[in-house]
Amino acid sequence: TGYLAGTGRPTELCQTVENYYKAQDLWGIPIEKEALDFTEVVELDISTVKPSVAGPKRPQDRIDLDNLKTKWGQLLAAPAADGGFSKTESKTATVHVDSKGGVKDTIRHGSVLIAAITSCTNTSNPSVMLAAGLLAKKANALGLTVNPSVKTSLGPGSRVVTDYLNKTGLQAELDQLGFQTVGYGCTTCIGNSGPLDKGIEDVVKSEDIVAASVLSGNRNFEARVHQSIKANFLMSPPLVVAFAIAGTVNIDLATDALGKTPKGDSVYLKDIWPSGQEIEEAMNSSLRPDVFQRLYTGFSDQNPKWNEIQSSTGDVYEWDRESTYIQEPPFFDGFSPAPRDIVEVHGARPLAIFGDSVTTDHIS
Numbered sequence: 001t002g003y004l005a006g007t008g009r010p011t012e013l014c015q016t017v018e019n020y021y022k023a024q025d026l027w028g029i030p031i032e033k034e035a036l037d038f039t040e041v042v043e044l045d046i047s048t049v050k051p052s053v054a055g056p057k058r059p060q061d062r063i064d065l066d067n068l069k070t071k072w073g074q075l076l077a078a079p080a081a082d083g084g085f086s087k088t089e090s091k092t093a094t095v096h097v098d099s100k101g102g103v104k105d106t107i108r109h110g111s112v113l114i115a116a117i118t119s120c121t122n123t124s125n126p127s128v129m130l131a132a133g134l135l136a137k138k139a140n141a142l143g144l145t146v147n148p149s150v151k152t153s154l155g156p157g158s159r160v161v162t163d164y165l166n167k168t169g170l171q172a173e174l175d176q177l178g179f180q181t182v183g184y185g186c187t188t189c190i191g192n193s194g195p196l197d198k199g200i201e202d203v204v205k206s207e208d209i210v211a212a213s214v215l216s217g218n219r220n221f222e223a224r225v226h227q228s229i230k231a232n233f234l235m236s237p238p239l240v241v242a243f244a245i246a247g248t249v250n251i252d253l254a255t256d257a258l259g260k261t262p263k264g265d266s267v268y269l270k271d272i273w274p275s276g277q278e279i280e281e282a283m284n285s286s287l288r289p290d291v292f293q294r295l296y297t298g299f300s301d302q303n304p305k306w307n308e309i310q311s312s313t314g315d316v317y318e319w320d321r322e323s324t325y326i327q328e329p330p331f332f333d334g335f336s337p338a339p340r341d342i343v344e345v346h347g348a349r350p351l352a353i354f355g356d357s358v359t360t361d362h363i364s
Contacts (some may be wrong), residue, residue: 076109110248111209112247130282137170151194155185155188167286168282214243
């Protein structure tokens with residue numbers, strides 16, 4: 001109920017939730033072990049929990065952050081059947097970033113070309129979003145920058161995120177590193193990253209470079225994020241900012257420098273990682289129930305361009321027989337409350353037979 005109240009839910013709703021859980025004997029944490037009879041008790045040694053990323057091809061492929069550099073070298077050389085890329089030789093190429101005045105940059109296997117703080121999962125967590133902003137603030141103070149070949153973006157899942165980033169002054173810090181808000185909702189994580197700079201994409205294809213993306217989404221199947229980027233790693237928003245600064249996934253952030261100050265001093269992740277106290281202070285100063293109430297009231301009026309799109313009204317969707325995007329499925333033709341007789345199916349053939357771990361992303 002603390003969460004519900006903190007996000008602007010009505011008092012009567014919070015009280016209803018509390019009453020329900022008390023009636024179910026689920027309110028609070030039992031003090032005595034005998035208070036509840038659990039079907040299974042799972043013990044977790046907190047000391048075994050480590051910062052991690054996932055990739056480069058599946059969300060379940062977790063890699064300890066301090067092992068990423070070693071693992072990347074192994075994956076680069078491993079055959080495709082083992083989740084690798086079959087690259088045994090290093091590759092370096094010079095690119096001209098046309099969208100940034102033709103500035104030169106160097107890319108190689110493992111270079112980060114897309115860094116995106118995306119709407120799915122993580123932007124509902126204020127602590128990691130504010131952590132990303134605080135990390136950006138410290139990076140800016142030390143004069144760190146993002147490589148020109150990295151395409152950066154921020155796609156919050158809610159306007160509340162924009163509100164508390166603006167209130168704390170952290171949106172300006174993210175903007176300075178290139179993480180401007182590009183929209184709300186699904187962006188890079190569903191493939192809506194937009195094109196890479198043409199000069200970069202041409203070199204990636206011609207030199208067959210295994211480039212990388214880093215994003216705070218929850219899907220990283222091949223070609224989902226961008227068809228020219230083969231390695232995609234999922235991570236927290238502050239790590240997205242850190243890897244954008246590093247410009248490569250071929251790095252051990254525990255021991256390798258992210259970059260250098262204008263004076264040439266090395267800067268490490270530990271130098272710019274925000275403390276728990278800093279994050280808590282930012283949350284306390286910016287998160288208020290009235291913000292949620294204000295931004296969620298009249299939500300449909302906040303996007304006039306969307307509202308201007310002509311559409312049908314009513315309780316039932318009006319299907320367009322001329323649409324090439326969506327058509328009414330035939331499963332409910334002749335549907336009635338009384339079940340129809342079961343009939344035999346003749347001449348049916350499978351359209352495709354797949355092995356394990358094949359998703360709709362791979363099929364489409």
